[in-house]
Amino acid sequence: MRLLRLLAVMQSRRDWTGPDLAERLGVTTRTVRNDVDRLRTLGYRIRSTTGSAGGYRLEAGNTVPPLLLDEEESVAVAIGLVSASSGSIAGIEETALRALMKLEQTMPSRLRHRVDMLRAATVTASGTGPPVEPATLTTIADATRRREQLRFDYESRDGQESRRRAEPHRLVYTGLRWYLLAWDVDREDWRTFRADRIDPRTPNGPRFTPKNPPEDALTHVMTGIGSGAWKHQARIRFEVPATTVSERLPPGSGLLEPIEGGGCIWQTGSDSLIDLAAYMTRLDLPFKVESPPELRTCLENLAARFNAAADRDHSVNARLVRVRPGPSFRIYAMEYPK
Secondary structure, three states, X not given: OHHHHHHHHHHOOOOEOHHHXXXXXXXXXXXXXXXXXXXXXXXXXXXXXXXXOOEEEEEOOOOOOOOOOOHHHHHHHHHHHHHHOOOOEOOHHHHHHHHHHHHHHHOOHHHXXXXXXHHHHOOOOOOOOOOEOHHHHHHHHHHHHHOEOEEEXXXXXXXXXXXXXXXXXXXXXXXXXXXXXXXXXXXXXXXXXXXXXXXXXXXXXXXXXXXXXXXXXHHHHHHHHHHHOOOEEEEEEEOOOHHHHHOOOOOOOOEEEEOOOOOXXXXXXXXXXXXXXXXXXXXXXXXXXXXXXXXXXXXXXXXHHHHHHOOOOOOOOOEXXXXXXXXXXXXXXXXXXX
16 A cells, blocks of 8 residues: 555655655655665666655666556556447457456455446447547547647548548547547638547647637537538427436437426437437427428428327327426427317
């Protein structure tokens, strides 16, 4: 446990003197020297210098030393590996399973039991999104960290290929797909790119000064998905709280925003109006289509088909009845003679 504390302290800043480490850990300088030697034996590169300006510095190594994790960290890493084994990063599933097996071999039985319980009680929607190569994500993340222009080939939604230059801002995972939010250098505007359609080129471009996006990365990406990823964009109003609606929507289905009065607006879309209409009815929530008008027509046609399937005749003694009042929202139903 003392080695864990020593590692954590040394990572908090670049250089430490022996007396400073001893005071921070509540031990003697001799104990610090012994613990540093033990860490070096385990593979950690710790540089030491003597003299009045001497001290210790934890450096990056050429090999991966064994991880020293406390109990909660071990469980957290194991849970992450369980999720990664069924994730959307191409080729990482088998690697994650191998790492999980190694970690579980070193864990006490009580910790393995906690991980096993979670794994048995969890069901993941794996394979729902297109896989992304790990190298693509790490290349994007590295360019973002270094603030270097990213050069890549990109395949658009309609299959058109282009060469792009962009200043990467954030990677966003919606639970279904990976996206890159970046400033498009040639188009001089913010763009959202699907990571599975990005093929990075090397080397990266010049360094850049980061720009501030018009909104937070997640909101911008979700809005961009709604405006460009689907053939038909829709704006749906619910007269129930956004928290209620969000519980029934899958990740990446659109942007949900609360509005005055306790309701919310869902900006979403689909390549098929029939599919979108059918999905909204399955939500089992009162809603109103604000746009597009073609979706309202689609719902009217579906309503006629449902009535026909129920053997209802619109022309025989049927009348429209208001069944739920509201200040700006009403639900009507057809009432038929018994």
